[in-house]
Amino acid sequence: MLGMWIVELWRYPVKSLAGERLTEADLQIGGIAGDRIYQVRRSDGRIVDARAHPKMLALHPTLTPNGDLLIDGKPWNSDEMAQIVEDAAAVGPGAHLERRQDSERFDVLPLLVATDGAVAALGYDYRRLRPNILIGGVEGLAEREWKGRLLRIGSALIGVLRLRERCVMTTWDPDTQKQSPEVFQKIQECFDGRLALDCWVISGGRIRVGDVVELADRDGQLPHETDWGRYASDKLRQASLADPELNKSSR
Numbered sequence: 001m002l003g004m005w006i007v008e009l010w011r012y013p014v015k016s017l018a019g020e021r022l023t024e025a026d027l028q029i030g031g032i033a034g035d036r037i038y039q040v041r042r043s044d045g046r047i048v049d050a051r052a053h054p055k056m057l058a059l060h061p062t063l064t065p066n067g068d069l070l071i072d073g074k075p076w077n078s079d080e081m082a083q084i085v086e087d088a089a090a091v092g093p094g095a096h097l098e099r100r101q102d103s104e105r106f107d108v109l110p111l112l113v114a115t116d117g118a119v120a121a122l123g124y125d126y127r128r129l130r131p132n133i134l135i136g137g138v139e140g141l142a143e144r145e146w147k148g149r150l151l152r153i154g155s156a157l158i159g160v161l162r163l164r165e166r167c168v169m170t171t172w173d174p175d176t177q178k179q180s181p182e183v184f185q186k187i188q189e190c191f192d193g194r195l196a197l198d199c200w201v202i203s204g205g206r207i208r209v210g211d212v213v214e215l216a217d218r219d220g221q222l223p224h225e226t227d228w229g230r231y232a233s234d235k236l237r238q239a240s241l242a243d244p245e246l247n248k249s250s251r
Contacts, residue, residue: 004213006153007116007136011035013061013069014076014097015105016050018174019130020062024208027156029201030101030226031110032132034063037101038076040085043094047104047230051169054177055088069097106229108236109161111199113151115143118195124183127174129166129196135213143197148243150218156205159221161240163194200227 009022015036026033040048040056050056061071069076071085076097089095103110114131115138126134135151144163151158171184187195200223222240 004135004137004215006133006207006209006211006213008131008134009207009209010130010132010134011063012130013063014038014040014059014071015047016040016053016056017071018057018060019127020060022209024206026204027153027158027201027207028204029110029224030103031106031201034067035110035132036105038069038097038099039105040089041096041098042089042091043096048089048091048095049169050172051167053088053090054172054179055090057172057174057177059084059088069099103226103228104230107231108164108229109198109200109223109227109232110229111158111201112164112196113143113158113160113199114196117141118143118191122183122186122191122195124170124180124186125174128170128172128183129164130169131196133207137213146197146215148218150202150216150221151199152214152216153207153211154205155203156207157202158199159202159218159223161198161200161223164196164198165194166191200224 009025010019011022011032011034012019013034042048059071061069063069071081074081085097086095112131113133114126114129116136117138117140119126121141146160147162149160166187168184170187171179171181187193202221228237
């Protein structure tokens, strides 16, 4: 494999809203700083996501240098924005934004990595996959052989757990919010339902677009309990402990 590099970096300040494209980012143990630190929640506290409420994707959050959240350039906690968020969530009165930084804000693990080769094979807008890191210079479907490996970006180390099992979120156009079921159908038929990589951070650091990415062996490190997201079942967690591909120290 020839040289690989970071093509794009993304964070999603509000879970299930549009992403914020970055040129550099602080990669921390809990993922990219500022990623999914706010969630839209129902009046009973449950998270609302865009799988069933795609109008949320039309809202564009950003974080200011001092960490304040803006949505489409407006303060997130204004009365006007509160009503806009409630309308987009479409789950009735009481839907609201809440800042919470526990691992529940992630679905499986804190980081999703996509590769240009797999995106090209898919043939649709990579933003449908909602990656944090898009890696360039990857031949074809090489990512499918990365389970149990490690990605090194400068001083940062990223563990690769497995291919991500995709859902209907991929059917929503990130710009128009129109649904295209054929995207999910292709992922099921051509990619066994799995595309891009569930990852976690072993060692953090500052990463930038253009940084070199190296694929290396991993010395048996596994996700910590605090890395697992809300859809990471006990079965998946136990399987990761028992899987020899994830536990061996050399290949």
